[in-house]
Amino acid sequence: MSICKLLGIEYPIFQGAMARIATADLAAAVSNAGGLGIIASGGMTSEQLREEIRKCKSMTEKPFAVNLMLMMENCGELVDVLIEEGVRIVTTGAGTPKRFMPAFKENGVKVIPVIPSVKLAKKMEELGADAVVAEGTEAGGHVGETTTMCLVPQVVSAVNIPVIGAGGVGDGRSIAAMYALGAQGVQVGTLFLTAEECPVPPEFKQAVLDANDTATVVTGRRSGAPVRSIKNKMLTKFIELEERNAPREEIEAIALGSLSKAVYEGDVENGSVMAGQITGMMKDIRPAKEIIESLFRSAEELVSNLKVSY
Known part of the structure; x- marks a missing residue:
């Protein structure tokens, strides 16, 4: 099943879960534009997360996700809140979601861990993850050691669930490259820092x-x-x-x-x-909708005109 059909989104693009930045404002804008907006719960109390989820619901009727930093001491409380509020998609990082998987499965929550290696991708598939985000060291924030170019195809070959490529995605060329590597979609963080709706100074x-x-x-x-x-x-x-x-x-x-x-x-x-x-590729501030549409329009044009000579 394609990632778009699995999650009910129009474009196969996840907005990166940037701590203290990816709030309801950005998540709703990305979801309304057809991607998967993600609320980053890292650093939030359970009530702060509840407030952001409810705010996001008021701003969009489309699917959105919550990201869990599993090293957080209050992670159990955050899981309770997102289940109570009916969130149906969760991405995870900084640990294993193993102890929460029964609750997620029981409540129909799709679980998509962010992973930096083939070994962890396999473990997440064994746990019952619905997909994985393979994030290369080019990404911003917390990173692993393997580059996206090397990581994504190896993860694609190692698991039977959808793989989302992340790290170094900034234009249509990089989206086309992710597809060539076997990914079903992309996760984008840095580019959305330049979105009009991104709540940073x-x-x-x-x-x-x-x-x-x-x-x-x-x-x-x-x-x-x-x-x-x-x-x-x-x-x-x-x-x-x-x-x-x-x-x-x-x-x-x-x-x-x-x-x-x-x-x-x-x-x-x-x-x-x-x-x-990819910061050197960032040139202007645009609405999230324009960012997403231009990315995929460019990728489609590139692929349709791509010619390989030997």
Whole structure:
């Protein structure tokens, strides 16, 4: 079954679950445009999530999802809320959804884990996942080690459920490439940072627009929690501390609250502007509907005109 038919969406595109950014405003806009909008529950209380779900329902009648960061201590409460509120699609990250699968299946919830490796993709299929998002290291935020080009085809060959490609998707060419690699659809995060409906300050969006192809860096690899963001004053200091093996407490002190500084205060020098390697492709601010339609129009034109010479 195609991912669109499985989820009841028009375009095979997921909006990335960007923590503190992917709220009802962005999720509803993406869903109304025919994609799958996703509310990121990371950092939310159960009542905050309930409020966002209800707000999203008031803004769209189309399917939307909730993303669960499974490392969150209140994850059980969040699961209860999304089930109570009738959410039918869940994406997951930062752990295994194993303990919640019985409740999800009992309540007809489609479960789609985000995975960085073939090994985890197989495990998720064994658990009963309905699909997986194979995310390469090009993506923004928390990342794995394998590139999208290498990861997606290996995951497609390893599992029998739909695979969504993520990491490095910024235009019609990359969507066409994902299909060529065997994916049934794509997940897009960085590009939606430039959506009119994305609720981040103008300074945050401008930082994404100003970034070039080498603007992002990955920090946290030594601690086992790699994150890709746009390099700035804070991250330069972070990298210096990592390189001289500074105490963990010293490193954490400068990173504490950095995402909130960027997302809520527009402080793009001392905050964390998480974004992927496609930042150099971002040129303007557009409605989510225009972003999605132009992506697939471009992909279709490209595929129809594609000629391979030997």
